[in-house]
Amino acid sequence: MDLRGLGVTYNAANLFIDENVKKGLGEKIAIYYRDKRISYKALQEKVNRVGNMLRKLGYKMEDRILLVCHDIPEFVYSFFGAMKIGVVPIPVNTMMQPSDYEYFLNNSRAKGLMIHEDIWANIQQRKDRFLFLEHIIVIKESANNLSEDVFDFHSLLDQADKELENALTNKDDSAFWLFSSGSTGDPKGVIHLHHDMEYALNTYAKQVLEISEEDRCLSASKLFFAYGLGGGMYFPLGAGASTVLVKERPDPETIFQTIEKYKPTIFFGVPTLYGMMIDYALKTGKRFDLSSLRVCVSAGEALPPSLYYKWKDMYQVDILDGIGSTEALHIFISNRIKDIKIGSSGKVVPGFDAKIVDENGAELPINEIGDLVIRGDCIAHGYWNLHDQNKQKFIGEWFHTGDKYYKDEEGYFWYCGRSDDMLKVGGVWVSPIEVENCLLQHQDVFEVAVIGVEKKDRLVVPKAFVVLKQGVDKTKEKEEELKLFVKQQLAPYKYPRIIEFIDELPKTATGKIQRYKLREILKVNEVSY
Structure with a gap:
């Protein structure tokens, strides 16, 4: 009509x-x-x-x-x-x-x-x-x-x-x-507009996940998040598949039991939860049957390679890491089945375009870090009652994600942090994500977040807030051990000059680390280095 x-x-x-x-x-x-x-x-x-x-x-x-x-x-x-x-x-x-x-x-x-x-x-x-x-x-x-x-x-x-x-x-x-x-x-x-969900379904869900009527989805991310809304509701419904809903918060025991009971084929998680599930299984010695899963998805923040390898080794199923946003509705860059480059966010999802630009909007060459901008037809109409922010973020067809990335020769995109998280150390850009991924490879580190702090001479140095695994002592010797570990793995200028042990990292409900809260802790304590 x-x-x-x-x-x-x-x-x-x-x-x-x-x-x-x-x-x-x-x-x-x-x-x-x-x-x-x-x-x-x-x-x-x-x-x-x-x-x-x-x-x-x-x-x-x-x-x-x-x-x-x-x-x-x-x-x-x-x-x-x-x-x-x-x-x-x-x-x-x-x-x-x-x-x-x-x-x-x-x-x-x-x-x-x-x-x-x-x-x-x-x-x-x-x-x-x-x-x-x-x-x-x-x-x-x-x-x-x-x-x-x-x-x-x-x-x-x-x-x-x-x-x-x-x-x-x-x-x-x-x-x-x-x-x-x-x-x-x-x-x-x-x-978001009426056509947005169909566009996300036809691009990411159908072309990357290859979702069909035979699938059964389980999302640990809740339905009120863009990521959970797709994985837990409109992806399965749009494909004529089924979804498994869980009212409770997604702790490892609940998710393991849910997978064993309902036997989903696609699981949507976040890096923090994958880490908790791995740690829970290793600590308890419990063996869980995840054989129903044909693919797992990760978003919210970059998936550390160490988690991918541990999960793959334990459960023989791949995790497809990708990046999405509330504004884009779901994932627009992703690894995909039989095309995974560990540590990267993958390639552009069909139906989207992405490029890396400098502060003037000019596209940058391969392997150069810049701002990620994207376009696709499920990007939001805009923000409610935020005229200035709309002008800054929605530029014609392109949306400025606020993420720092580079693209390699093969078309894979590599996450380098949020635009306001990148550190310039000695005149060279340092990705906090790279330092975090390195520290996560250490056997005693459970979680870590890296931010920049100004020294008295106004120069910025990396500082790592580290959550140690249970039973590991917080000692000065451990600090020096971790610094040396990074120096041996990365270019020496990238190592964290300061390490602070912390019991828990501040996170959003989606599991994203809130680095700005760590900066607020520094301000409140008026730390000067």
């Missing part, structure tokens, strides 16, 4: 939900969650019910609703149910503080809040501070009674009709937002 002024109508819920039923997959399992087996037909009905219940409450196209929900089927129902009627769902992190939810609600001007009961219990005292909010819909999993000023999700769902027509959206309508975790400053509302 093409109505005057609308263009060709397009709604993402039709592709990812309705089309599977039309293709005869209605009885196939779409979602595995605990002991539930939810078919594509049952999923379609629940999505339609959510859309109808929102319409009954008065929601119209382009209204926004904040979604604060754990990785359970209700997340999927709500996400696609809202989009099917043109309402814009905004999934956000379920592990934030009350002040963060106040920010999300007021910044987005969301009309509705769909929230899990345990999280609502922690923030309901702030209700009067939510300036634009009209409806609170609580997802209950207990017998507790709700106050009269909120709605019960399941009660509304049961009363809603199971038939629903798509709204007259088009491919360039706002479909959903994601808030970027960001390394500094307030989170940014990233606006």
Whole structure:
């Protein structure tokens, strides 16, 4: 249907939900969650019910609703149910503080809040501070009674009709937002359009992962992250495959048990989790059956080569390291099946373009470090209400990722850190990632983060914050041993002049190391070298 002024109508819920039923997959399992087996037909009905219940409450196209929900089927129902009627769902992190939810609600001007009961219990005292909010819909999993000023999700769902027509959206309508975790400053509302998920599916999922109806996906990264949203939801649904949802936080024991129970074929993890799983298996001596996996994926930060080799040796399955972003929706540079260059981020995903540029935007030659810029049709429409940042980051078709990279002669891209993380030591660029990967090869090092610190003479030197493995003593001798280890492996000017042992590195919920917090520690302590 093409109505005057609308263009060709397009709604993402039709592709990812309705089309599977039309293709005869209605009885196939779409979602595995605990002991539930939810078919594509049952999923379609629940999505339609959510859309109808929102319409009954008065929601119209382009209204926004904040979604604060754990990785359970209700997340999927709500996400696609809202989009099917043109309402814009905004999934956000379920592990934030009350002040963060106040920010999300007021910044987005969301009309509705769909929230899990345990999280609502922690923030309901702030209700009067939510300036634009009209409806609170609580997802209950207990017998507790709700106050009269909120709605019960399941009660509304049961009363809603199971038939629903798509709204007259088009491919360039706002479909959903994601808030970027960001390394500094307030989170940014990233606006994605209805066609973006299909583009990411057809590029990365189908051409790199070779996903098919036979696959079963498990994502340790949660659905409110761009990485988890693809791996745990719209990739499997878009391929007519199945997904396994896990409400709990992804600790090693939970993930190992989930893989053994549900036998996924594709696993999406992050480097920190792979390291924890390896360490857990070695320490406990437990043997886990991961034979169902045909491929593993890593993103969020660069995968250290040492982790790849240990995982491959233990479980005989490859990890495809890649780089994506909230703005790009998913991975745009990746290693791929039968084409892995250990330590690199891989090659450009078909459907994207990437280049390395200098500070003036001129493309740099092979093997020269510069700024990574990309283009592809699932890159975000822009940031919400951030005019200056939009001008800085979205330049015509190109998006400035904020990452430092170089490309080698064979077309593989090598991560060198964030633009504000690169260190210039003695007039030469030093990649903190290279130093970190070197230290991680030492038998006593569990985790490490390298930043630059200014000495009294204003010159910058590398400093390593090191988490030692359990049972290793934090001694001056160990510091000197690690410095010598780096000198023997890398060019001598790259070794960390200062090493500080720390119990735990500050990280985002996605597992990214927050180097800016390490810099803040230095400022607070007024350290001078």
